[in-house]
Amino acid sequence: MIIDGKKIAATIQQEIKESVQNLSARPPCLAVVIIGDHPASQIYVNRKTQACESVGMRSLKIELPATFSESELLAEVERLNQDPAIDGILVQLPLPAHINPNRITYHISPEKDVDGFHPFNVGKMLIGELDGFLPCTPLGIKTLLERSSIDISGKHALIIGRSNIVGKPMAALLMQATPGGNATVTVAHRHTTDLKSLSLLADIIIVAIGQPKFITADMVKEGAIVVDVGINKVADASKKSGYQIVGDVDFEHVAPKCSFITPVPGGIGPMTIAMLLHNTFLSYRQRFPTKN
Ligand code: GUN
Numbered sequence: 001m002i003i004d005g006k007k008i009a010a011t012i013q014q015e016i017k018e019s020v021q022n023l024s025a026r027p028p029c030l031a032v033v034i035i036g037d038h039p040a041s042q043i044y045v046n047r048k049t050q051a052c053e054s055v056g057m058r059s060l061k062i063e064l065p066a067t068f069s070e071s072e073l074l075a076e077v078e079r080l081n082q083d084p085a086i087d088g089i090l091v092q093l094p095l096p097a098h099i100n101p102n103r104i105t106y107h108i109s110p111e112k113d114v115d116g117f118h119p120f121n122v123g124k125m126l127i128g129e130l131d132g133f134l135p136c137t138p139l140g141i142k143t144l145l146e147r148s149s150i151d152i153s154g155k156h157a158l159i160i161g162r163s164n165i166v167g168k169p170m171a172a173l174l175m176q177a178t179p180g181g182n183a184t185v186t187v188a189h190r191h192t193t194d195l196k197s198l199s200l201l202a203d204i205i206i207v208a209i210g211q212p213k214f215i216t217a218d219m220v221k222e223g224a225i226v227v228d229v230g231i232n233k234v235a236d237a238s239k240k241s242g243y244q245i246v247g248d249v250d251f252e253h254v255a256p257k258c259s260f261i262t263p264v265p266g267g268i269g270p271m272t273i274a275m276l277l278h279n280t281f282l283s284y285r286q287r288f289p290t291k292n
Contacts, residue, residue, distance in 0.1 A: 001258075001259065001260050001261075002255065002260075002261060002262075002263055003144060003148050003260050003261065003262045003263075003267065004266065005140075005144055005262055005263070005266055005267040005268055005269070005270050005271050006265075006266040006267075006270045008143075008144055008147050008148070008271065008274075009140075009270035009271050009273065009274040010270070011147075012143070012271075012274040012277075012278065013051065013054065013055055013274055013277060016055045016274075016277050016278060016281055017054070017055040017056055019281060020055055020056040020057060020281070021056060023288075025288050026085070027056055027057050027058055028057045028058070028087045028088070028280050028281055028283070028284035029057065029058035029059065029060060029085055029086050029087055029088070029280075029284075030048070030049075030052050030057060030058070030059045030060070030086075030087065030088040030089075030090065030114065030276070030280045031059075031060040031062060031080045031083075031086045031088065031089050031090070032045050032048055032049055032059060032060070032061050032062065032090050032092065033062045033064065033073075033076065033077070033080075033089070033090065033091045033092065034061070034062070034063050034064070034092045035064045035065070035066060035068055035073065035091075035092075035095055035096060035099070036064075036065070036066030036096050037066065038092075038094065040231075041092045041093075041094070044092065045061065045092050047273055048090070048273060048276055049061050051273045051274075051276070051277055052277065052280070055277055057277065057280060057281075060086065062076065064076070066096050068096075068099075069098070069099075070098065070099045070100065070103060070104075073091075073095075073099060073104060074103070074104065074107050077089065077091065077104060077107045077108055078107065080112070081107075081108065081109040081112060084287075086112065087112065087114075087280055087283040087284040087287060088112055088114035088276075088279065088280040088283050088284075089108050089109070089112045089113070089114070090114055090115050090276070091104050091105075091108065091115075093165070105117045105118055105119075106118065106119065110132070110133075111283065111286065112283060113133050114133055114136075114276060114279040114280050114283055115133070115135060115136065115276075115279075116132070116133040116134045116135035116136065116139070116169070116279065117135065117164070117165075118133075120132070121133045121134075122169070125169060125172050125173065126172050128176050128177065128178065130173075130176070130178060133279050133282070133283070134169070134173065134275075134279075135165060135166075135169045136272045136273075136275040136276045136279065137165060137166050137170075137208075137229060137268060137271075137272045137275075138166060138169040138170040138172075138173050139173070139275045139278075139279075140268055140271030140272045140274065140275045141170060141206060141227055141229070141268060141271065142173050142174070142180050143271060143274075143275065144227075144262070144267075144268070144271050145180070145225075145227075146179075146180050148260065150225060150260060152174060152180070152181070152182070152183045152203075152204060153181070153182035153183065154182060154183070154184070155183050155184070155203035155204055156183070156184045156186070156201060156202050156203045156204070157174050157183040157184065157185050157186070157202065157203065157204040157205075157206065158186045158188060158198055158199055158201075158202035158204065158205050158206070159171050159174075159185065159186070159187045159188070159206045159207075159208075160188045160189075160195070160199075160205065160206070160207040160208065160209055160214075160215075160248075161188075161189065161207065161208040161209040161229075162187055162189045163208065166208035166229055167187060167189070167208055168187075170206055170208075171185045171187050183204070186198055186202070195219070196218070196219050199215070199219040199220060199221075200219065200220070200221050201221070202221065202224060203221075203224060203225065204224065204225040204226075204227070205220065205224060205225070205226050205227065206227040206229065207226075207227070207228060207229060207230065207247075207248040207249060208229035208230065208248065209230065209248055210230055210231075210232060210248065211230065211232070211248055212230070212232040212234050212246045212247075212248070213246060213247075213248070213249065213250040213251075214230075214248045214249070214250075215228075215248060215249040215250060215254060216250045216253065216254070217250065217253040217254050217256075217257055220254050220257050220258065221257075222257055223257075223258070223259045224257065224258055224259065225258065225259055225260045225261070226249055226254060226258050226260070226261045226262070227261075227262050227267075227268065228247035228248055228249040228251070228261070228262050228263070228264050228267055228268065229247075229248065229268050230246070230247040230248030230249070230264060231245060231247070231264060231265070231269060232245065232246050232247065232248070233245060234246055245264060245265050246264060247263070247264030247267070249261070249264075251263060251264070
């Protein structure tokens with residue numbers, strides 16, 4: 001069965017929209033900072049700000065030149081931290097090489113850290129206090145599984161990729177002793193030997209490595225659940241654009257073996273955006289705790 005991430009994300013966005021419509025105070029506002037002209041980042045940032053508008057939230061897109069210095073960016077983040085009209089702050093990654101992303105992440109107020117990247121929020125997640133901000137892609141995957149009535153308790157989950165944005169937090173969420181957790185988790189990466197023997201044991205495979213069609217049918221056990229986080233642009237002369245977007249999974253051949261699989265596009269991408277809106281709303285609620 002193909003899990004329709006786009007549809008589930010649209011349902012969540014509709015729920016958030018209704019909550020926003022019922023507010024009597026100002027609407028929630030997300031500030032999105034983008035530095036330089038990384039083409040994929042431009043697309044992702046536009047999707048994020050458009051999603052805010054579509055649920056009645058405000059968004060502030062701050063576009064800065066690639067030459068912006070680290071100290072100038074820290075000052076910009078500080079300004080947003082202090083601004084009472086801003087609920088969420090997101091600095092789009094990757095940053096230009098002369099800026100240390102960790103220094104920026106540390107500087108974003110943990111109370112406005114809707115990406116869930118600040119060490120305070122990462123630490124809370126790791127110790128099982130899940131009321132901080134959780135990173136949008138892993139939270140989106142967990143939510144997608146829950147809303148598809150897939151119980152992962154006791155199952156063997158293989159996460160391929162150990163990034164701070166997906167792999168590491170995904171492992172932390174799936175292993176927690178909380179609903180939607182309780183999985184047995186293995187994390188594989190570029191130094192893993194004999195990945196296939198691990199993947200053939202896995203009940204759930206979550207792959208986030210940015211390698212087109214890396215997971216092939218021979219690597220997947222019959223009835224497995226496969227979650228594809230990859231977004232890869234590959235040349236395709238038959239398309240008007242000259243390219244197509246594919247995931248990290250060879251969907252055509254892997255799908256027939258799976259009990260559930262997420263497509264690309266239309267799987268995890270829309271869930272990530274829905275979770276960003278969810279986190280922005282949560283942040284707003286902490287600022288305006290009353291019902292309306
Ligand atoms: N770059 C790729 N994914 C993300 C994300 O979830 N948040 C931010 N800030 N940058 C990203």
